[in-house]
Structure formats: structure tokens, C-alpha cells
Amino acid sequence: VREATDAQLVLAVRDLPPEETAWTVDHLSPDDQQALLDRLARADPGLAADLLEHFDDSQAAALLREVDPAAAALVVIRMDSDEQADVLAEMSEAASGEILRQLPRTAAADLRQRLGYPDDTAGGLMITEIFRFDEADAVEDVVRRLREGAAEEARDGEGYRAYEVRYLYTTDAAGRLSGVVPMRRLVLGARSAKLATLAIRDFVKTAADTPVEELEDLFDRVDYSAVPVEDARGRLLGVVQRAAVQEHRGEAAEEDLAKTGGIIGGEELRSMPVGSRAGRRLAFLLPVLGLTLVSASVIGLYEPTIRESPGLAKFLPVVAGLCGSSGGQAVAVSMREISLGLIKTRDVGRVIRKEVTAALLIGAGVGLALFLTGWAWSGDLGMGLTLGFAAPPVMLLATAVGGSVPLLLRGVGLDPAMMSGPVVQTTIDMAAFLAVLAIAAAVL
Amino acid sequence: VREATDAQLVLAVRDLPPEETAWTVDHLSPDDQQALLDRLARADPGLAADLLEHFDDSQAAALLREVDPAAAALVVIRMDSDEQADVLAEMSEAASGEILRQLPRTAAADLRQRLGYPDDTAGGLMITEIFRFDEADAVEDVVRRLREGAAEEARDGEGYRAYEVRYLYTTDAAGRLSGVVPMRRLVLGARSAKLATLAIRDFVKTAADTPVEELEDLFDRVDYSAVPVEDARGRLLGVVQRAAVQEHRGEAAEEDLAKTGGIIGGEELRSMPVGSRAGRRLAFLLPVLGLTLVSASVIGLYEPTIRESPGLAKFLPVVAGLCGSSGGQAVAVSMREISLGLIKTRDVGRVIRKEVTAALLIGAGVGLALFLTGWAWSGDLGMGLTLGFAAPPVMLLATAVGGSVPLLLRGVGLDPAMMSGPVVQTTIDMAAFLAVLAIAAAVL
Numbered sequence: 001v002r003e004a005t006d007a008q009l010v011l012a013v014r015d016l017p018p019e020e021t022a023w024t025v026d027h028l029s030p031d032d033q034q035a036l037l038d039r040l041a042r043a044d045p046g047l048a049a050d051l052l053e054h055f056d057d058s059q060a061a062a063l064l065r066e067v068d069p070a071a072a073a074l075v076v077i078r079m080d081s082d083e084q085a086d087v088l089a090e091m092s093e094a095a096s097g098e099i100l101r102q103l104p105r106t107a108a109a110d111l112r113q114r115l116g117y118p119d120d121t122a123g124g125l126m127i128t129e130i131f132r133f134d135e136a137d138a139v140e141d142v143v144r145r146l147r148e149g150a151a152e153e154a155r156d157g158e159g160y161r162a163y164e165v166r167y168l169y170t171t172d173a174a175g176r177l178s179g180v181v182p183m184r185r186l187v188l189g190a191r192s193a194k195l196a197t198l199a200i201r202d203f204v205k206t207a208a209d210t211p212v213e214e215l216e217d218l219f220d221r222v223d224y225s226a227v228p229v230e231d232a233r234g235r236l237l238g239v240v241q242r243a244a245v246q247e248h249r250g251e252a253a254e255e256d257l258a259k260t261g262g263i264i265g266g267e268e269l270r271s272m273p274v275g276s277r278a279g280r281r282l283a284f285l286l287p288v289l290g291l292t293l294v295s296a297s298v299i300g301l302y303e304p305t306i307r308e309s310p311g312l313a314k315f316l317p318v319v320a321g322l323c324g325s326s327g328g329q330a331v332a333v334s335m336r337e338i339s340l341g342l343i344k345t346r347d348v349g350r351v352i353r354k355e356v357t358a359a360l361l362i363g364a365g366v367g368l369a370l371f372l373t374g375w376a377w378s379g380d381l382g383m384g385l386t387l388g389f390a391a392p393p394v395m396l397l398a399t400a401v402g403g404s405v406p407l408l409l410r411g412v413g414l415d416p417a418m419m420s421g422p423v424v425q426t427t428i429d430m431a432a433f434l435a436v437l438a439i440a441a442a443v444l
Numbered sequence: 445v446r447e448a449t450d451a452q453l454v455l456a457v458r459d460l461p462p463e464e465t466a467w468t469v470d471h472l473s474p475d476d477q478q479a480l481l482d483r484l485a486r487a488d489p490g491l492a493a494d495l496l497e498h499f500d501d502s503q504a505a506a507l508l509r510e511v512d513p514a515a516a517a518l519v520v521i522r523m524d525s526d527e528q529a530d531v532l533a534e535m536s537e538a539a540s541g542e543i544l545r546q547l548p549r550t551a552a553a554d555l556r557q558r559l560g561y562p563d564d565t566a567g568g569l570m571i572t573e574i575f576r577f578d579e580a581d582a583v584e585d586v587v588r589r590l591r592e593g594a595a596e597e598a599r600d601g602e603g604y605r606a607y608e609v610r611y612l613y614t615t616d617a618a619g620r621l622s623g624v625v626p627m628r629r630l631v632l633g634a635r636s637a638k639l640a641t642l643a644i645r646d647f648v649k650t651a652a653d654t655p656v657e658e659l660e661d662l663f664d665r666v667d668y669s670a671v672p673v674e675d676a677r678g679r680l681l682g683v684v685q686r687a688a689v690q691e692h693r694g695e696a697a698e699e700d701l702a703k704t705g706g707i708i709g710g711e712e713l714r715s716m717p718v719g720s721r722a723g724r725r726l727a728f729l730l731p732v733l734g735l736t737l738v739s740a741s742v743i744g745l746y747e748p749t750i751r752e753s754p755g756l757a758k759f760l761p762v763v764a765g766l767c768g769s770s771g772g773q774a775v776a777v778s779m780r781e782i783s784l785g786l787i788k789t790r791d792v793g794r795v796i797r798k799e800v801t802a803a804l805l806i807g808a809g810v811g812l813a814l815f816l817t818g819w820a821w822s823g824d825l826g827m828g829l830t831l832g833f834a835a836p837p838v839m840l841l842a843t844a845v846g847g848s849v850p851l852l853l854r855g856v857g858l859d860p861a862m863m864s865g866p867v868v869q870t871t872i873d874m875a876a877f878l879a880v881l882a883i884a885a886a887v888l
Binding site: 017019022023026027053054056143146147183184186187188213214217220225242243246247249250253254255256257258259260261262263266268269270271274275277278281282284285286288289292293295296297299300303304306307310311312313314315316317318320321322325326328329331332333335336337339340341342343344347350351354355357358361362365366369370373377417422425429433 | 461463466467470471497498500587590591627628630631632657658661664669686687690691693694697698699700701702703704705706707710712713714715718719721722725726728729730732733736737739740741743744747748750751754755756757758759760761762764765766769770772773775776777779780781783784785786787788791794795798799801802805806809810813814817821861866869873877
């Protein structure tokens with residue numbers, strides 16, 4: 001990176017296959033990453049903006065923070081408008097303020113306003129590169145201006161490239177959103193017609209603070225590729241695209257996957273500083289230690305039983321592990337049904353009934369397997385019977401708890417992806433230890 | 445459902461808020477669901493098609509399978525073309541064959557061809573409702589035909605509603621895809637110009653067998669909302685839309701979440717038959733039983749140690765549980781980095797180095813916590829020291845194994861979402877039991 005000329009750098013980045021871009025840059029040393037972006041920002045800000053779009057928002061923000069604010073501003077201005085707000089939102093107020101001060105006044109004001117919307121609302125997901133015309137404009141004027149824009153695009157490669165050109169949006173004299181004109185109507189309309197006569201008046205629109213879940217439902221219902229966003233006073237702010245809503249859904253599901261594994265916030269990457277990574281992981285592990293100690297205390301109660309039959313010790317993690325896995329399956333199905341909109345908190349009873357039916361079959365299978373294993377391994381029929389009888393009731397409990405806990409956590413406003421695992425695991429461990437040891441104390 | 449008239453049913457379904465639709469229908473009894481769809485299919489097939497799009501493909505297929513094939517065919521024909529293939533692919537050959545036989549010959553042939561493409565390729569994701577014109581057509585002819593289509597749309601509500609109207613696609617005399625005409629050029633072009641003179645010749649296209657991962661990269665790189673799909677002989681088959689690719693990505697991440705929890709295939713819903721649900725879950729649990737028995741055998745080796753210090757038995761699941769959670773965190777970060785394209789199989793060494801640095805901090809924290817807990821709870825300094833010294837090396841191993849196993853599994857072509865958990869858990873359990881018991885045998 002250091003030895004190449006600017007032109008060589010630009011060519012090298014431009015020629016990277018897209019599926020290799022993130023990987024290649026991520027594998028440079030932090031100093032080289034910074035040097036690369038710094039020089040690219042000056043030499044070809046558009047290319048630097050494209051490069052950043054290959055990264056996670058937090059990673060793009062980390063890279064951009066190290067660049068001189070004046071150069072960073074040139075890069076930001078070339079990014080898609082929804083991406084601009086996402087990346088700046090990941091920076092400290094001071095760092096994003098530095099960059100905003102370098103932008104032209106109107107662009108900065110516009111971006112500051114969009115920074116005010118959470119990134120899981122229509123305001124945070126919308127783009128502002130849209131065709132906006134006065135409803136009193138005639139088709140021929142609009143076509144002329146589009147033609148000028150197209151000429152500009154041919155000249156400098158910018159212009160309408162990023163525009164959502166399926167619809168034009170019309171505003172009334174007060175600047176309020178008044179209609180939507182599909183491109184098709186512009187093609188088919190008379191040249192002298194006013195946009196107002198062509199516009200669809202009864203169109204679907206949304207407010208800037210609409211949450212992304214509602215937008216998902218909206219796009220499920222309508223066939224439009226984009227829906228206009230207005231503020232509280234009816235002024236057109238931008239459009240939110242179907243693609244942006246679906247991209248957000250994909251990212252949310254990926255973060256849920258990370259949270260289920262015990263990553264707080266769902267956002268760790270190995271390029272983050274080691275202290276913050278270790279801190280976040282410990283913040284999850286120490287409460288888990290507390291919970292495992294609670295379930296271990298059940299074993300502590302039965303120390304005399306274990307002293308008499310130390311062979312039991314090896315079967316405790318087996319029964320707990322199996323029933324824990326079964327509970328994890330029920331958690332997974334509930335998480336999936338929640339995300340598909342098939343169950344709500346009040347369905348707890350129904351979920352438990354459905355789980356219990358399945359668990360009768362699963363418990364019978366697992367109980368038989370444990371009976372045979374326990375008997376064969378220890379040569380002691382009592383041990384086999386202990387395990388075989390302990391497993392099915394714990395299995396029933398495991399699936400019922402696993403199926404219902406994500407719903408209950410969501411019902412009280414907690415994040416089921418993060419919390420379901422430890423809560424379910426602790427409950428099942430306690431039940432498994434108690435069932436095996438209490439039956440053993442009676443039988444052995 | 446049974447007592448309502450057809451008109452009442454149609455109105456009731458039409459008035460459901462979209463976010464309630466899936467939930468409401470899912471909460472009817474299976475008989476009522478079938479009766480509803482059966483009658484809706486006859487009374488308003490378009491509405492029945494909309495209803496099915498609220499469901500998962502497998503659930504939509506299950507509902508449609510119960511409807512008379514002639515009525516089902518009317519519903520299928522109203523669905524979006526990418527959805528048609530997805531739903532029929534979830535049915536048995538016999539059931540989908542029945543429906544295909546009811547369709548007009550060309551529609552059936554078209555759909556059969558699309559059923560041949562796996563649903564994670566361009567062929568499986570594409571829609572076929574596109575504007576396709578001969579490149580020798582003049583702008584005025586094209587506009588006239590679009591106008592006729594629009595009139596048809598106004599008449600019966602179908603027509604171009606679902607069409608991707610941002611681009612027209614041109615074909616040459618041999619029917620091969622020859623160019624793309626943005627709607628804008630049609631607006632701005634001379635009425636007598638041939639499409640061939642307006643078309644972009646150097647456009648982005650893709651083959652029907654392109655996997656969805658490559659399509660994601662493609663849409664990362666280009667700004668188009670849709671890209672045309674051609675067969676091996678260059679004939680235009682359809683277009684794949686950015687939105688379809690991103691929707692697929694969201695579904696894949698959700699299925700990964702379910703697989704991580706131990707749901708084979710990632711597709712269980714509680715509306716499926718109980719036998720198939722229990723079977724799939726057992727198919728995951730029985731191998732897990734085998735793996736837990738392997739790690740339990742380590743405890744079996746140290747039975748004399750446990751007989752002497754039965755207090756150890758309660759700490760074994762604590763150490764194994766904590767180190768297992770830590771391994772799960774490393775798995776989660778690797779899964780996330782894989783999905784973001786930041787790591788590949790050859791990065792195993794780098795991942796392990798990054799994990800080990802974090803694990804030194806985490807291991808020190810957890811080791812200290814376990815030393816204090818063990819000492820305080822048992823009143824035995826030796827027990828505290830055993831736990832405190834056993835934890836850090838197991839922690840190092842846990843993060844290194846957790847971080848690298850998803851990469852290695854992917855490298856040999858196995859599904860990391862499904863297999864990482866059990867493999868990592870077994871390794872860590874064995875290491876934790878061995879470390880604690882071996883140190884205890886020496887110290888206590």
C-alpha cells in the first residue's frame with residue numbers, strides 16, 4: 001500500500017472481485033487500511049465510498065474515523081444517502097460533527113436530520129435521491145429536466161445513477177407530498193398534461209418514525225418497490241425501498257444468530273480492539289457462571305448419594321446435555337415462528353401443548369436410549385432404570401420451557417435471542433440433576 | 445369459516461391487517477384452514493394467492509395440497525412467478541404434477557422449467573413477468589403495446605401490476621437477450637427509433653445456475669434493481685431482482701438460527717405433523733447422546749477421585765458450562781464473519797491468534813471467579829486452586845476450537861450452523877472434565 005502510486009492503488013481496488021473486497025481490505029494491517037482509505041479518499045472519493053459499502057456499518061465507521069475530516073466528507077457525500085446516516089451514526093458525536101462541518105450547509109442539515117431517525121425506522125432506511133417535482137409541472141418540462149439530468153450523468157458519471165426511477169413524486173404548493181407518478185404514466189401521458197392530472201392520489205405512504213417491522217408487513221401487502229416517507233407535517237422526506245427493508249431483516253437475523261451464541265449486541269468482529277471484545281464476552285459469561293452455580297447447588301444437596309454411587313457423576317452431564325439440546329430445539333422453533341409472525345405472547349399455552357405432544361415421542365426415544373446405555377455401561381440395572389425414568393419428565397419440561405421462554409421474554413420486553421439460552425439451560429440443568437439424583441437416592 | 449358466505453369470507457380476509465394475516469390463519473383448525481383456502485380459491489383466486497404469500501413456502505404448499513387441483517391451479521397462476529416455483533417445489537411430484545396438468549400448456553412448461561432450478565440460484569429466484577420486446581421494434585410500437593397492457597390492467601386489475609418496469613429487455617432475431625432499455629430512454633427517445641438503437645449493449649446479466657452468494661456480490665457491486673437471467677444458449681429467461689436476493693439472505697440467516705439450535709434443515713414449524721417433528725429432532729439428539737457419552741467417559745476414568753471428593757461432581761458442569769459458553773461465543777463470531785465475507789478457511793491461523801489474545805483476558809477473569817467461588821463454597825483452598833487453574837487452559841482451547849471449527853466444517857463442505865455446536869461442546873466438555881479431574885487427582 002505504501003509503495004504504490006495513487007493511480008496504482010485506485011486500479012488495484014477497482015479490479016478487486018466484489019466477493020474478495022471485504023476480505024482483502026480486512027487482511028491489511030490497521031495502518032495499511034488507514035493509509036489505503038486516506039489516499040483513496042483524496043484520489044477517488046467515489047471508489048472509497050464504494051469500498052466502504054462492502055463493510056459492516058461499524059467497520060466502515062472505524063475506517064472513516066481515521067481519515068482526515070475534509071477527505072472523509074468527500075467520501076461521505078458519494079455514499080448512498082441511507083448508508084451515510086448508518087455509518088455516521090456509528091461514530092462519536094465529535095467525529096461525525098467534524099465530518100458534517102466539512103459538508104455543504106444544506107447537505108449537512110439534511111444528513112443531521114436523517115441522523116435523528118433510529119436506523120430501524122423508515123427515516124433511517126430511506127434514501128433521499130428521488131425525483132421530486134411540483135404537481136403543477138407539465139410532462140414536457142419534467143421530461144426536459146430528466147433529459148438534462150441524463151446528460152449530466154453521461155458527463156460525470158453521477159447524476160441519476162442511484163435514483164429510484166420507477167416513480168416520480170409530486171408536491172403541492174406548500175411542499176407537501178401530493179401524489180405518485182409511475183414512469184409508465186409519464187411515457188403514456190400527453191406532453192402538455194400537468195403532473196397533477198397523471199398522479200396517483202390514493203397512494204401508499206409512511207411516516208418517518210414507522211418501525212421496520214411495520215414496513216416489512218407493508219411491503220408484504222403492496223407490490224411497490226418503494227414507498228414515500230413524509231414528516232409529521234406531510235412534507236416529502238425521501239423513499240424507503242423494499243430492498244432496504246429486506247437488507248435490514250437479513251442483518252437483524254444475523255445479529256440474532258450472534259446473540260444466541262452469547263455475543264452481546266450481536267455485533268462483535270475480530271477486528272475490534274481485544275479489550276472491548278473480551279469485556280463484552282465476560283459481561284455475558286459472568287451471569288452464566290451465576291446461573292450454572294445455581295443448578296450445581298442441586299448436585300451439592302446430594303453429595304452423600306454421589307459418594308455411594310460415584311458412577312452417577314458421569315451421567316449427570318449426559319442427561320442435562322441431552323435435555324438441554326432438546327430445550328434448545330424448542331427455543332429455535334419458537335424464535336423462527338416469532339420471526340415469521342406465527343406466534344405471539346398469548347400463544348404460550350398453545351406452544352406448550354404442541355411441544356408436549358412432540359416431547360412424549362422424543363422423551364420415549366431418549367429414555368429408552370438412556371436406559372440401555374446406563375445399564376450396559378455400568379452393568380447395573382438400577383442405574384439404567386434411574387436414567388430411563390429421569391429423562392422423559394425432564395424432556396417434557398425442557399421442550400415446554402424452551403418453547404415458551406422466548407415468547408415470555410419478548411412479552412416483558414427482553415431480547416429472546418440473547419437471554420433464552422441461559423435461562424432455559426439453567427432450568428433444565430436443575431431439573432435434570434434433581435430428577436436423576438432424587439430417583440438414584442430412592443433406587444440405588 | 446363454515447357458516448360464512450363466500451362473500452363474507454372474501455371480505456374478512458381482505459380486511460385482515462397484513463401483520464395479523466399469517467397469525468390468524470395459522471390459528472384456525474387444520475380443517476378450517478383447508479375449508480377457507482378451498483372456498484377462497486374458487487371465490488377469489490387472486491386473494492387466495494395473496495394469502496399464501498404471507499406464509500413460509502412449506503406452509504403454503506401444505507395448505508395448497510389440500511385444495512382441489514383445478515382450484516389450486518387458479519391460485520398458482522395468480523402468484524408471483526418466483527413464488528410459484530418455490531411453493532410447488534415443496535410438494536411431492538405427484539401433488540405438483542396434478543396442479544401443473546390443470547395449467548395452460550405454455551404456463552405449465554414454463555413453470556416446469558423453473559422447477560428445475562434450485563431455489564438458491566438465479567433460475568429459482570427470477571421472475572418471468574418482464575417486458576420483452578424484439579430489438580427491431582420501434583419506440584412507438586412498444587409504447588402502444590404498453591398502453592394496451594395498461595388498459596387491460598385498468599380493466600381486470602392484473603396486467604403489469606407485478607412487472608418490473610424499470611427496464612425493457614430486447615431480444616435479437618434468434619430470441620437471444622441482446623440489450624436492456626431503461627424506461628428513461630423510452631421516455632426520452634424519438635418515437636420512431638428502433639429499440640436496438642436505444643438499448644444498452646454492455647449490460648450486466650447472469651446465468652440461470654448462478655448461486656445466490658454470487659448474486660449478493662453482484663448486487664453489492666452494481667446499482668441495478670434487477671439483472672436479466674439467460675440460459676446456456678443466451679435466451680432471456682427472466683430477471684432476478686435485488687429484493688429477491690435480499691429476501692433469500694434473510695431467510696437463510698433465519699434458518700441458520702434454527703439449525704444452530706439443533707433443528708435439522710432449519711425448517712420446522714409447529715403446524716407440521718408431530719411425527720415428522722419428533723423424528724427430525726430425535727435425528728439430532730441421538731448423535732448428541734453419542735457425543736456426550738464420549739465426554740462422560742472421561743469422568744468415568746476418574747471415579748476413584750470423585751469417590752474421595754464427591755464435592756467435585758457439582759463443579760464439573762460449572763466449568764464445562766462456562767467454557768462451553770465461551771466456545772459458543774467464538775462460534776457465533778466466526779459464523780457472523782463468514783456471512784459478512786471477512787474470513788475463509790485459510791484464515792484459521794489468524795482466527796485462532798485473535799481468539800487466543802481475547803481468551804487470555806477472559807480466562808484470567810473466569811479463572812479468578814472460579815477460584816474464589818470454589819474456595820468459598822467448599823471451604824477448601826485446594827478445590828479453589830483446582831478450578832482456578834483448570835479453567836484458563838480450557839478457555840483458551842474453547843475459544844480456539846470454537847473460532848476455527850465453523851471454518852473447518854465449511855472447508856470440508858459440512859453445514860457449520862448445524863454441526864459446530866455439538867462438535868465444539870463435546871471437545872470442550874472432555875477438556876474441562878479432564879483438566880478439573882486430573883488437577884484434582886494431583887492436588888486433593
